[in-house]
Amino acid sequence: MSEPETDPEILLRDFLGYHLKRAYVTVHADFRDIMGDAGLSTRVFSALAMVVGQQGITQSELARALGVERSGMVALIDELESADLIRRDPVPGDRRVQALQPTGRGIARFDALVALVRAHEARCFAGLDDTEKDTLLRLLHKVRAGGNST
């Protein structure tokens, strides 16, 4: 009862989940800002990054890696494909799946975007030194590992 009015987050303060969300919202908004209208959304960028990093990955594999449903990937892949950033290649031996391959444009675009995203991250986490960034990364990873594994 010492300072009843100063902090509006009196009861919420103790909840890590609340602060996790607020931090996420802040960072996500900055991502959108720095990308501008021509950029990709976080989810599309993540998918492109995954395809570039693991060429030939399947849509289902990609969905699992990103922790979303398969159905949610379709429109996302459509978007990347119609922008000529990735291709759906048939896989000999399994006519169900389609291997996702980045195009030359896709890789070039990704490299250009990475520079933007690095600038975004530098700005968002400017208040943290390198040790703190490592710590945050480690703790976030622990949170994900400790909960359900999706």
Added chain:
Amino acid sequence: MSEPETDPEILLRDFLGYHLKRAYVTVHADFRDIMGDAGLSTRVFSALAMVVGQQGITQSELARALGVERSGMVALIDELESADLIRRDPVPGDRRVQALQPTGRGIARFDALVALVRAHEARCFAGLDDTEKDTLLRLLHKVRAGGNST
């Protein structure tokens, strides 16, 4: 090039923002799980917590405290009011604003929910000891303070 296929998050791994989102999604999903169908969503719970913690807060003040637009609060407050958890009280001296007051039911409901949320947090952050939780809280707060102040 040492291990090309083992980690699907080859390129994404370096981005703190990505891991922040994944951790948030994990925690948020657990919140929904533990609340069940009868529970409140995170946003409504947060609003209720804020009203309980700072009784008489205005809708605009609440929106600012939660970092959302005023327009987004209306339906949320409607929901809490129609569930008889909070009231909109007129404020003498300013007929524009409405002071938000928790009802008795609202406070009781909040207290009950807090127990659930504490259990949820205990489960989500079970992999972290108390020091790590404090560190995570401090770093998340720094992230929010370092970016734009919403």
Added chain:
DNA sequence: TGTAACTGTTATGTAGCTAAACAATCTGAT
């Protein structure tokens, strides 16, 4: 050979916001 599992896809729905406009109300400078 038949059944179960998996793939990509579609359709539909929902949560959780934002942006823009509005009337009512308040503030403050002149």
Added chain:
DNA sequence: ATCAGATTGTTTAGCTACATAACAGTTACA
């Protein structure tokens, strides 16, 4: 005392980012 500008709650419309359920085609395997 008045009038421009700001603020409040609200409505409407729209958007993003998902999830769920069903489906036909394909594969694996007992």
